[in-house]
Amino acid sequence: MKRGIVLALIVIMAVAPIVTVFARGAQEAGAQRHAFIFKNTGNPYGDKQMEGFADGIRAQGFEAILRAPDQPTAEAQIQIIEQLIAQRVASISVTGNDFDALQPVLTRARNQGIAVLSADSAVNPASRITHINQADSEMIGRTLIQAAYDMAGGSGDIAILSATSTASNQNLWIEWMQKELAENASKYANLNLVRIAYGDDLRDKSVSETEGLLQSFPNLRVIIAPTTVGIAAAGRVITDRGLIGQVKVTGLGLPSEMAEYIENGATPYMFLWNPIDVGYLTAYAAVAAVEGRLTGAVGETFSAGRLGDFEVVQAGDGGTEVLLGAPFRFDPSNIAEWKTVY
Amino acid sequence: MEDTRAPEIAISAQRQWSWKEFFFQWEWLLVVVLLIVVGANTWLSPYFLSLNTFIRTPATFLDKSFIVFPMMMVIILGKIDVSVGSTVALSAVVMATSYNAGVPMPIAMLICLLVGTTCGAINGVLIAKFKELSFVIVTISTMMIYRGIAFIILENRASGGFPGWYAFLGWGEVAGIPFMMLAFIAVAVIFGLLLHRTSFGRVVFGMGNNATACRYSGVDTDRVTMTVFTLAGFMAAVTALFLTSRMGSTRPNVAMGYELEVIAMVVLGGVSTNGGMGRIAGPILAIFIVGFLSFGMGLANLQAPVVLVVIGLLLIVSVLALRVRFTVKKKKPVV
Numbered sequence: 001m002k003r004g005i006v007l008a009l010i011v012i013m014a015v016a017p018i019v020t021v022f023a024r025g026a027q028e029a030g031a032q033r034h035a036f037i038f039k040n041t042g043n044p045y046g047d048k049q050m051e052g053f054a055d056g057i058r059a060q061g062f063e064a065i066l067r068a069p070d071q072p073t074a075e076a077q078i079q080i081i082e083q084l085i086a087q088r089v090a091s092i093s094v095t096g097n098d099f100d101a102l103q104p105v106l107t108r109a110r111n112q113g114i115a116v117l118s119a120d121s122a123v124n125p126a127s128r129i130t131h132i133n134q135a136d137s138e139m140i141g142r143t144l145i146q147a148a149y150d151m152a153g154g155s156g157d158i159a160i161l162s163a164t165s166t167a168s169n170q171n172l173w174i175e176w177m178q179k180e181l182a183e184n185a186s187k188y189a190n191l192n193l194v195r196i197a198y199g200d201d202l203r204d205k206s207v208s209e210t211e212g213l214l215q216s217f218p219n220l221r222v223i224i225a226p227t228t229v230g231i232a233a234a235g236r237v238i239t240d241r242g243l244i245g246q247v248k249v250t251g252l253g254l255p256s257e258m259a260e261y262i263e264n265g266a267t268p269y270m271f272l273w274n275p276i277d278v279g280y281l282t283a284y285a286a287v288a289a290v291e292g293r294l295t296g297a298v299g300e301t302f303s304a305g306r307l308g309d310f311e312v313v314q315a316g317d318g319g320t321e322v323l324l325g326a327p328f329r330f331d332p333s334n335i336a337e338w339k340t341v342y
Numbered sequence: 343m344e345d346t347r348a349p350e351i352a353i354s355a356q357r358q359w360s361w362k363e364f365f366f367q368w369e370w371l372l373v374v375v376l377l378i379v380v381g382a383n384t385w386l387s388p389y390f391l392s393l394n395t396f397i398r399t400p401a402t403f404l405d406k407s408f409i410v411f412p413m414m415m416v417i418i419l420g421k422i423d424v425s426v427g428s429t430v431a432l433s434a435v436v437m438a439t440s441y442n443a444g445v446p447m448p449i450a451m452l453i454c455l456l457v458g459t460t461c462g463a464i465n466g467v468l469i470a471k472f473k474e475l476s477f478v479i480v481t482i483s484t485m486m487i488y489r490g491i492a493f494i495i496l497e498n499r500a501s502g503g504f505p506g507w508y509a510f511l512g513w514g515e516v517a518g519i520p521f522m523m524l525a526f527i528a529v530a531v532i533f534g535l536l537l538h539r540t541s542f543g544r545v546v547f548g549m550g551n552n553a554t555a556c557r558y559s560g561v562d563t564d565r566v567t568m569t570v571f572t573l574a575g576f577m578a579a580v581t582a583l584f585l586t587s588r589m590g591s592t593r594p595n596v597a598m599g600y601e602l603e604v605i606a607m608v609v610l611g612g613v614s615t616n617g618g619m620g621r622i623a624g625p626i627l628a629i630f631i632v633g634f635l636s637f638g639m640g641l642a643n644l645q646a647p648v649v650l651v652v653i654g655l656l657l658i659v660s661v662l663a664l665r666v667r668f669t670v671k672k673k674k675p676v677v
Contacts, residue, residue: 086641
């Protein structure tokens with residue numbers, strides 16, 4: 001009797017994944033397929049980026065594959081890339097969890113004739129054709145420090161709440177923030193960057209890192225979180241602790257997630273580009289790369305549907321990149337309109 | 343046939359050989375599950391069934407399989423070691439740090455093995471000599487300690503830049519077969535012999551069944567416990583060598599959760615968490631079942647959480663199946 005139940009369970013086990021796939025619609029092998037890999041699942045920013053990528057690929061008549069590992073690690077992304085190589089996709093666009101660690105597997109992909117790009121968070125220049133960047137990293141870094149200076153009233157402690165310590169985009173922005181501080185030492189004489197904390201883009205860890213910052217630095221005036229998970233976690237903590245007005249939060253956040261904190265004053269204003277557009281632009285770059293219209297050389301141009309024309313420029317890491325545009329400012333005057341968009 | 347029976351004798355005192363007994367074994371059920379997995383994957387994705395899948399893709403999951411063997415011994419002893427993932431991280435981080443401090447790579451690799459072995463030996467000594475501390479508490483503590491030290495050393499940064507030849511470990515091929523696969527086969531043979539052909543292996547099974555009886559019959563049980571945990575540390579360092587080679591760099595948060603994946607493979611392989619029971623073929627099959635299952639579902643582009651759910655279900659059903667099978671056969675639960 002019991003044995004029968006177990007046997008039935010085993011059969012269900014074997015059938016379950018098959019049913020799942022059919023419910024989701026099986027893949028046909030014929031169409032040209034373009035893959036996008038984000039850092040990890042459960043990140044609304046990443047979901048929007050993947051959505052934009054899928055739109056862009058479909059608009060050109062191809063099939064999009066969207067993947068993300070359950071943990072934000074390079075190991076997990078390597079496995080996914082191996083699976084995509086075995087499926088012979090036309091292109092792989094990856095938001096890298098590590099600048100260098102993906103190089104061996106991405107080189108293997110390129111040797112098999114797959115076009116490899118990075119988007120949002122770069123992989124090293126040897127691994128990619130080009131990188132699709134949201135906005136000029138220098139502009140993001142400098143803008144965030146200027147915002148913190150403005151919010152702190154010119155003096156006090158500030159801290160950065162980043163994602164993972166290996167995320168290349170985060171590190172580049174932080175580098176520019178430090179440069180902005182160093183190059184204008186007299187202006188920022190009373191502004192002290194006291195710590196860079198890492199919330200790993202996990203909600204619970206970002207919350208506890210924020211609590212740690214508040215505890216360690218009673219003089220803290222501003223938290224800069226250039227990550228959507230981190231800024232929302234910081235906004236939550238400041239609101240819950242009744243510290244609105246005392247400690248301000250700024251950085252890069254999703255309007256839909258941050259509307260509450262912009263409206264209650266925890267975040268006077270923040271920045272972001274449109275992640276849907278980052279994905280959409282990546283989609284057009286990927287197809288252009290597969291068709292040989294984009295080789296990643298400086299000065300090349302390609303058209304990206306509704307976004308217009310783009311040019312490949314030199315990137316700070318020695319490779320090339322394509323820039324989406326300047327960061328956009330969200331404040332109480334426009335948040336109501338944007339929070340329903342993304 | 344005499345040979346295949348040897349481990350059986352160690353488990354239950356008297357059992358007559360019969361074809362029915364032989365085929366009604368856990369390992370055969372695993373073979374069936376593996377075939378189902380391969381069949382389902384072939385059906386799911388037109389890209390699954392190829393030589394490449396069977397020769398090259400195991401490299402995506404074989405890194406952690408090196409720990410499966412010593413973990414099997416730990417679990418046969420009736421114990422568990424959850425610190426192996428942290429040991430991987432600490433050995434990898436120390437290796438990368440010493441290499442970047444100017445130590446030649448071959449010596450850095452030896453240091454890696456030494457660190458892992460030391461981590462395992464510390465677990466072993468604490469568990470064998472301090473009977474007040476349960477193995478669960480000891481390894482949970484060292485899991486945090488080893489990971490913590492790794493974070494203190496590297497401070498949340500990545501470290502790499504290894505010489506080109508080091509990539510051979512994780513990516514190299516000998517006569518078209520990945521080096522990692524060959525290393526895996528060699529390790530599997532060594533541990534198979536150790537567990538099923540030596541008196542040491544016999545003692546490990548014996549201690550899993552009744553440690554007190556073993557001690558009274560003159561076995562130095564403390565030494566066996568220490569040896570097994572030290573082996574787990576050493577093999578975790580071997581995993582660190584292969585994983586770091588595949589990644590090209592390392593971070594203090596690598597191999598997070600490896601201990602659970604490894605324990606899952608051992609348990610799926612039919613090794614009883616009560617100790618004293620299991621055969622090397624089971625966990626080997628389980629490595630490939632879990633590996634091909636997640637690879638195949640990835641090929642079909644199922645999202646990561648779906649894969650986790652399926653593997654979790656597979657585990658609970660298999661342990662249940664094992665328990666029910668033995669209840670029916672022997673009228674008493676063994677698992």
